[in-house]
């Protein structure tokens with residue numbers, strides 16, 4: 483077998499997946515039907531966890547360097563008065579990055595694809611589509627068609643990852659059904675470049691106007707994104723014309739100084755694949771789940787899939803990892819994705835009220851409940867967003883800056899790609915007694931305490947506080963930086 487893994491689809495999820503596999507030395511073939519990356523921006527925002535995953539792929543600077551970080555997001559009523567604010571500049575979930583970023587999807591995808599150049603064992607074939615797939619005891623066989631020559635070839639690999647989007651051929655070929663529902667209302671999404679002084683609403687805003695719900699925000703690289711719900715009597719074809727677009731965008735950007743790069747109509751879905759695995763075949767990203775975009779989590783959820791599955795696949799390929807390790811992919815990812823989708827649907831209910839009286843009630847109630855400090859904090863500090871946690875309650879480990887050997891860096895950059903065993907209780911015997919997979923061992927020392935060159939100095943105090951709160955002095959972290967166990971002896 484020339485390849486260990488075939489990744490079907492080189493959208494953002496497939497491209498990130500191949501980078502994460504490449505970084506672990508996995509021989510990977512990526513096949514993509516289109517000959518060039520998408521020119522059109524679709525996903526627009528990503529969160530701190532997504533950035534931590536790009537960081538794990540070694541692409542943080544390339545991908546995130548130019549992202550736009552909004553300071554706050556507002557929910558305003560039909561009169562433009564804010565009834566809820568998410569104060570993003572007051573939010574820090576402790577993962578090492580700001581909680582919300584806006585990016586340009588074509589640039590993001592180009593940076594992810596450029597990442598393949600680092601790995602001679604990652605091959606991208608564009609203009610090639612998956613036609614069929616079969617599985618036997620030892621491998622999966624994919625039939626690929628070159629769209630230029632119509633020639634079909636077969637490739638055998640240990641695993642096939644369906645990152646081929648909402649209409650996934652992989653999912654269909656594996657006989658996996660989608661369940662859920664689709665929203666009837668069409669939306670118009672408009673993206674464009676703004677000239678200096680063109681922006682009339684500079685804040686990320688959910689316009690909860692019962693006559694025309696909309697989302698508007700400045701983006702990266704002097705762009706502006708607007709999404710408008712269309713009314714039943716509006717013909718989508720008319721609404722994408724220059725006149726209609728100019729009328730809609732005018733309250734937010736000056737149409738004369740706004741160059742539209744994209745105006746398309748689409749509908750939302752809340753769908754999930756019945757199974758995310760069929761023996762050697764796995765589904766990731768939109769192939770596995772699609773959710774409404776009100777929380778900006780569609781793509782982020784796909785990135786989490788990639789971070790969860792790739793280290794497990796690498797372990798399974800290089801050792802006799804138990805079969806349950808690969809089964810844990812769906813078991814761990816499905817509940818979190820469903821929680822994100824549900825929160826997104828609930829936000830949509832607040833946002834999409836289409837009746838004047840109901841909208842009035844919503845505005846009054848939401849303003850009133852925020853008089854309760856706990857509720858106000860929940861909204862203002864974005865605490866309604868589901869935390870990165872596994873179903874058994876294990877959490878993602880914080881990522882403060884630390885100092886090792888006199889150099890200050892983000893924690894993950896020190897820990898490297900494997901398991902990590904760290905804490906104030908790590909000593910010479912910890913590594914000697916360890917019988918788990920490849921791991922890095924680091925003693926955590928509070929700032930100002932005696933230390934050696936190899937110790938990890940907790941200059942912010944966050945790690946010391948974490949260990950005190952969890953009443954432990956050693957923690958084992960998985961490669962995706964979720965806590966594996968906080969009692970090292972359990973793993974041995």
Ligand SMILES: Cc1cc2nc3c(=O)[nH]c(=O)nc-3n(C[C@H](O)[C@H](O)[C@H](O)COP(=O)(O)OP(=O)(O)OC[C@H]3O[C@@H](n4cnc5c(N)ncnc54)[C@H](O)[C@@H]3O)c2cc1C
Pocket residue numbers: 490491492493494495496513514515516524525526527528610611612613645646647648649650651652671748766767768769775778779780781782783784
């Ligand atoms: C209007 C809109 C706004 C959104 N905003 C956000 C947001 O702000 N934040 C966010 O996180 N998400 C957002 N999303 C969701 C996000 O765009 C998707 O979740 C994300 O693009 C999915 O990525 P993917 O790689 O799984 O699939 P895709 O991007 O669809 O990529 C799949 C790839 O597979 C290829 N392919 C398909 N079939 C085959 C085949 N048989 N053989 C070979 N190749 C194949 C396709 O050509 C494509 O390149 C939004 C979505 C929409 C529609």
